Amino acid sequence: MAAIELTVNGRAVAVSADGDTPLLDVLRNHLGLKGTKFGCGLEQCGCCMVLIDDEPVKSCGRVLSTVAGRRVVTIEGLGTPERPHPLQQAFLDEQAGQCGYCLPGILVTAKALLDRNPAPSRREIAIALDDNICRCGSHSRILRAVEKAAAAMRGGDRP
Amino acid sequence: MTGSMPAALPPLLEANPRLDRWVRFPGPGRVAVSTGRVEIGQGVLTAMLQIAAEELDVAPQRIELHTGDTELTPNEGYTAGSQSIQFGGVALRLACAEVRELFLDTAAGRLGCARGELAIRDGAVVHGGAPTGEDYWSLASAIDLGRHATGGARPKPAAEHRVVGRSEPRLDLAAKVFGEAAFVHDMALDGMVHARVVRQPRRGATIATIDEAAIRRAGNNEIDIVRNANFVALVGADETVVEAAAAVAPGHVRWEGVEPLNPQQEEARWLLQQPSIDHVYGAPLPAEAGARTNRREATFTRMHIAHASVAPSCAMALYQDGRLQVWTHSQGVYPLREALAKALKLEREAISVRHVQGPGCYGHNGADDAAADAAAIALQRPGTPVRVRWRREEEFGFEPVSPAMVVTVAATLDGARRPADWTTEIWSGRHTGRPGRSSGSLLAADALPDPPPPPEPVDPPEGAGGGGTRNGGPLYAFPAKRIVHHLVPETPVRTSSLRGLGATLNVFAIESFMDELAQEAGQDPVAYRLSLLSDPRACAVVERVAAMAEWHAGAPGGAGHGRGFAFARYKNRAAYAAVVAEVEIEQEVRLTRVWCAADAGLVINPDGAINQLEGGIIQAASWVLKEGVRLDHDGISSRDWESYPVLRFSEVPEIAAELVDPHADLPPLGIGEAAGGPTAAAIGNAVAHALGARIRDLPFTRERVMAALLKG
Numbered sequence: 123m124a125a126i127e128l129t130v131n132g133r134a135v136a137v138s139a140d141g142d143t144p145l146l147d148v149l150r151n152h153l154g155l156k157g158t159k160f161g162c163g164l165e166q167c168g169c170c171m172v173l174i175d176d177e178p179v180k181s182c183g184r185v186l187s188t189v190a191g192r193r194v195v196t197i198e199g200l201g202t203p204e205r206p207h208p209l210q211q212a213f214l215d216e217q218a219g220q221c222g223y224c225l226p227g228i229l230v231t232a233k234a235l236l237d238r239n240p241a242p243s244r245r246e247i248a249i250a251l252d253d254n255i256c257r258c259g260s261h262s263r264i265l266r267a268v269e270k271a272a273a274a275m276r277g278g279d280r281p
Numbered sequence: 282m283t284g285s286m287p288a289a290l291p292p293l294l295e296a297n298p299r300l301d302r303w304v305r306f307p308g309p310g311r312v313a314v315s316t317g318r319v320e321i322g323q324g325v326l327t328a329m330l331q332i333a334a335e336e337l338d339v340a341p342q343r344i345e346l347h348t349g350d351t352e353l354t355p356n357e358g359y360t361a362g363s364q365s366i367q368f369g370g371v372a373l374r375l376a377c378a379e380v381r382e383l384f385l386d387t388a389a390g391r392l393g394c395a396r397g398e399l400a401i402r403d404g405a406v407v408h409g410g411a412p413t414g415e416d417y418w419s420l421a422s423a424i425d426l427g428r429h430a431t432g433g434a435r436p437k438p439a440a441e442h443r444v445v446g447r448s449e450p451r452l453d454l455a456a457k458v459f460g461e462a463a464f465v466h467d468m469a470l471d472g473m474v475h476a477r478v479v480r481q482p483r484r485g486a487t488i489a490t491i492d493e494a495a496i497r498r499a500g501n502n503e504i505d506i507v508r509n510a511n512f513v514a515l516v517g518a519d520e521t522v523v524e525a526a527a528a529v530a531p532g533h534v535r536w537e538g539v540e541p542l543n544p545q546q547e548e549a550r551w552l553l554q555q556p557s558i559d560h561v562y563g564a565p566l567p568a569e570a571g572a573r574t575n576r577r578e579a580t581f582t583r584m585h586i587a588h589a590s591v592a593p594s595c596a597m598a599l600y601q602d603g604r605l606q607v608w609t610h611s612q613g614v615y616p617l618r619e620a621l622a623k624a625l626k627l628e629r630e631a632i633s634v635r636h637v638q639g640p641g642c643y644g645h646n647g648a649d650d651a652a653a654d655a656a657a658i659a660l661q662r663p664g665t666p667v668r669v670r671w672r673r674e675e676e677f678g679f680e681p682v683s684p685a686m687v688v689t690v691a692a693t694l695d696g697a698r699r700p701a702d703w704t705t706e707i708w709s710g711r712h713t714g715r716p717g718r719s720s721g722s723l724l725a726a727d728a729l730p731d732p733p734p735p736p737e738p739v740d741p742p743e744g745a746g747g748g749g750t751r752n753g754g755p756l757y758a759f760p761a762k763r764i765v766h767h768l769v770p771e772t773p774v775r776t777s778s779l780r781g782l783g784a785t786l787n788v789f790a791i792e793s794f795m796d797e798l799a800q801e802a803g804q805d806p807v808a809y810r811l812s813l814l815s816d817p818r819a820c821a822v823v824e825r826v827a828a829m830a831e832w833h834a835g836a837p838g839g840a841g842h843g844r845g846f847a848f849a850r851y852k853n854r855a856a857y858a859a860v861v862a863e864v865e866i867e868q869e870v871r872l873t874r875v876w877c878a879a880d881a882g883l884v885i886n887p888d889g890a891i892n893q894l895e896g897g898i899i900q901a902a903s904w905v906l907k908e909g910v911r912l913d914h915d916g917i918s919s920r921d922w923e924s925y926p927v928l929r930f931s932e933v934p935e936i937a938a939e940l941v942d943p944h945a946d947l948p949p950l951g952i953g954e955a956a957g958g959p960t961a962a963a964i965g966n967a968v969a970h971a972l973g974a975r976i977r978d979l980p981f982t983r984e985r986v987m988a989a990l991l992k993g
Binding site for chain 1: 321322323324448450451453454455456457458459460461462463464466467469519520521524589590591592593638639640641642643670672673888889892895896897898899900903921922923927928929930931933935936
C-alpha cells in the first residue's frame with residue numbers, strides 16, 4: 123500500500139497503513155504517540171481528541187485517508203515539561219486532575235477553544251468541554267485551570 | 282531501646298511485619314519505600330510518600346516508591362473502602378518511625394551519646410544540629426531490616442510535621458498532562474499481540490456454533506482465534522484488525538443455555554419479592570408492630586449503577602519459562618494472584634502481578650477480568666506478550682455493577698416528635714464479588730474448562746463496615762435503632778462494590794427521612810439534626826457547612842428553587858461530612874452550588890483530600906441526577922455514554938469544600954467516599970424543598986420531576 127503523508131506536531135510523517143485505519147490507531151500504534159487515549163471508540167467521550175487543521179476532532183472516528191496532507195496536533199504537540207503550554211502549566215498549578223486519563227483530550231479541546239476565543243467565560247469553557255467526559259469529578263479544577271491559562275496567555279506569556 | 286514495651290501492631294504491619302518489606306536503603310542517598318496501596322486516581326501515592334518522608338526525615342525526592350507488586354511490596358489486600366491512609370498509611374508511618382529509631386540507636390552507640398541527643402535531617406544524623414558524619418547509608422550495613430517490627434516506635438506528633446499536612450503536588454499528574462505513556466493501556470512490549478475476547482453472555486452459557494471463518498475474514502485473515510471451552514479470544518499483531526473482527530464476532534457465535542432476563546428488574550422494587558438471607562443488627566425487633574399513630578415510614582430506591590470508568594479495562598500478560606507475569610490496574614495484586622492461580626491452575630509462586638495505572642477506579646470494575654483474559658490467552662501463546670483491551674461496550678456490559686437497592690426507614694416518634702425507635706430495612710444484592718475468594722468471580726474462569734461453582738452469596742460483614750448495610754445505622758442518638766438486612770442472592774446481573782457501597786442509598790434514605798421528620802416537628806432541618814447529635818465532631822461539621830452556605834432556618838423554598846442539607850459519618854467510623862446543595866428546577870434538576878465540610882482527622886495532603894471531596898460530590902450528583910443501568914432480555918443494554926449518561930462539564934455545580942481542623946493530632950480517617958451519601962441526600966432534600974414534594978426513587982429523571990411537580 124502507498125504511504126499516506128500528513129503532518130503530526132509539526133513533523134512530516136508518512137504512514138504505511140490501510141486508509142481505513144482510525145487516526146487514533148495510527149497515532150498510538152504506528153507513530154508511538156501514546157498521549158492520545160482510547161476511551162470509547164464511539165466519538166462520545168473525547169479522550170482521543172486531537173486537532174486537525176486547528177479544529178478539535180475525535181480521532182477514533184476519523185480514518186487515515188481523510189487526514190492526508192492535513193496538520194494534526196496531539197497532546198505531545200502542546201508542550202513539554204521543559205516548555206509547557208500555558209494550559210499544561212495551569213493544570214499542574216491547579217492540580218486539575220485525578221486519574222488523568224481524560225486530561226490529554228481535555229487539554230486539546232481547551233487549546234482549540236482558547237485559540238479561537240482568548241477570553242471565554244466559564245460557561246463557554248464548560249460548553250466547549252461538554253465533548254469530554256471526566257468521571258473522577260475534577261471538573262471544577264479543570265474549569266479554573268482553563269480560565270487561568272486563558273488569562274496567562276492574554277497576559278503576554280506568548281507572542 | 283526500641284520496642285521495650287510490647288505494642289499492638291496495626292493489622293497491616295502485623296500481616297507484613299518485616300521492616301525491609303516497607304523500607305530499604307538501596308544506594309547512597311536513596312530510600313526505597315514500598316506500599317501495597319495503588320494509585321487509582323485518588324492521589325494516594327503522593328500521600329504515602331509524604332508519610333514516609335516525614336517519619337524518616339528525608340527529602341521526598343530521595344524516595345523511590347514501590348507500589349502494588351507481588352514481588353516487592355507488602356500484601357495489603359485491596360486499595361478500597363477509604364482505608365488506604367487510615368490503615369495502610371498508619372502501618373507505613375509506624376514502620377518508618379521504627380526504622381528511624383533503629384538507626385538513631387545504632388548511631389548513638391557509634392557516637393557514644395544518648396539517642397535523645399540525636400536527630401535526622403534529610404537522612405543525615407545530626408547532634409545538636411551539627412553533622413556527625415553518620416547517615417542512613419553509612420549505618421545501613423550495620424542494621425538488618427529483615428527483622429520484625431515491634432510497634433514500639435513513636436511516630437512524630439502532628440506539631441512536628443513538616444511534610445505531612447502540606448498540599449504537595451501529585452507525583453503522577455505531570456506525566457498525564459504531558460501525554461506520557463502513564464497507563465497500562467499505553468504499555469508496549471516487543472513482539473506484543475493485541476487480543477479481544479468474545480464474551481460468554483452469562484455464566485453457564487455454552488457455545489452451540491461458531492463461524493470461525495467469518496470472524497477471521499472480518500480480521501483480514503490476519504488474526505488467530507484462541508479457543509478453550511467457552512473462552513474465545515481473537516489475537517493478532519495489528520490492533521485495528523483485531524478490533525474490527527471483535528466488533529462483528531458476537532454475531533458469529535450462537536450460545537446455548539442463556540435464559541432471557543426480565544428487563545423490569547432494572548428498577549429496584551422486584552427485590553422485595555425475592556428470597557433473601559436476612560439479618561437484624563442493633564436493637565431487637567419490637568415485640569408488637571401493630572398500627573401506631575406515631576409511626577412514620579418511607580421507602581427509597583435506586584437502580585443498578587455502573588462504575589463507568591472513562592476507559593475500558595486493559596491488561597498485559599506474558600507466560601515465559603513457566604512463569605506468568607501480569608500487568609494490571611486491579612485494586613489488589615495479591616488477591617488477583619490468588620484468583621489467577623486458582624482459575625489457571627498454576628502455583629501462586631509462578632505468578633507475579635504488578636500494578637500499572639489505569640483510568641479512575643471507583644470499585645470493582647472490569648480490571649481483574651481483563652487481567653484474567655490476558656493471562657488465559659498468554660498461557661496459550663508462551664513467550665508472546667498479550668495485551669487485552671476491553672471494548673467500551675464490553676466494560677459497560679460485563680463489568681460488575683453496583684446493586685439496585687430498596688431502603689425503607691421507619692421511626693416511632695416520641696412526644697417531642699423525635700425518633701424513639703428507628704429501623705432501616707434494606708433489600709440489596711451483594712456489594713462484593715471480588716476474585717480471590719469463594720464469593721468472587723472472574724469471567725474467564727467461568728468460560729474456561731472446569732468452571733468454578735457459583736460465587737457464595739455473601740456481603741461485606743456489618744462489623745467490617747458493611748456492604749448493603751453500610752451506614753444503615755444513623756449516627757443520631759435515638760434510644761433504639763436497628764438494621765434489617767435482606768441480602769438477595771440472585772440478581773439479574775453481576776454485582777459488586779462501587780464507591781460508598783450501600784452507604785449512598787442508606788444515607789439518602791435516612792437523611793431524606795430526617796428532613797421529613799424535621800418538617801413534621803416544625804423545626805429547621807439543621808437545628809433538628811444538631812439536637813439529635815451527641816458527637817461534637819459531627820456537630821462541628823454540621824455547623825461549619827451551615828456557616829459556609831449561610832444557611833438560614835426557614836428560608837423559603839418552592840417556585841423551582843431549593844436548598845437541602847445532609848450529614849453522615851462514613852461507615853460511622855471514617856470521615857465526617859456535611860453537605861448543603863442548591864438546585865434550580867424547571868423540567869429538569871439543575872444543581873447550581875454545593876458546600877461541603879469534612880473532618881478526616883489528621884490530613885496528610887489537604888489539597889488531595891479536597892480533590893477527593895470534590896470528586897465524590899460530582900460523582901454522587903451524577904448518580905442521583907442521571908444514572909441507572911438499563912436492562913433488556915440479553916443483559917445490560919446501556920452500553921455507551923448516550924444510554925448511560927453521566928454529568929458533563931456544563932452540568933457540574935460550583936463547589937466549596939473545606940476541612941475542619943486538618944492538622945489535628947488525631948488518627949487519619951478515610952475521606953474518599955465520605956461525601957457521596959451526604960451529597961445524594963442534600964440534593965434530594967433540595968429538590969423536595971424546590972418542588973414542595975419529595976422524589977424517593979433515583980435517579981431524578983425528567984418524568985419523576987414532572988410527576989412530583991404535579992403532586993407538589
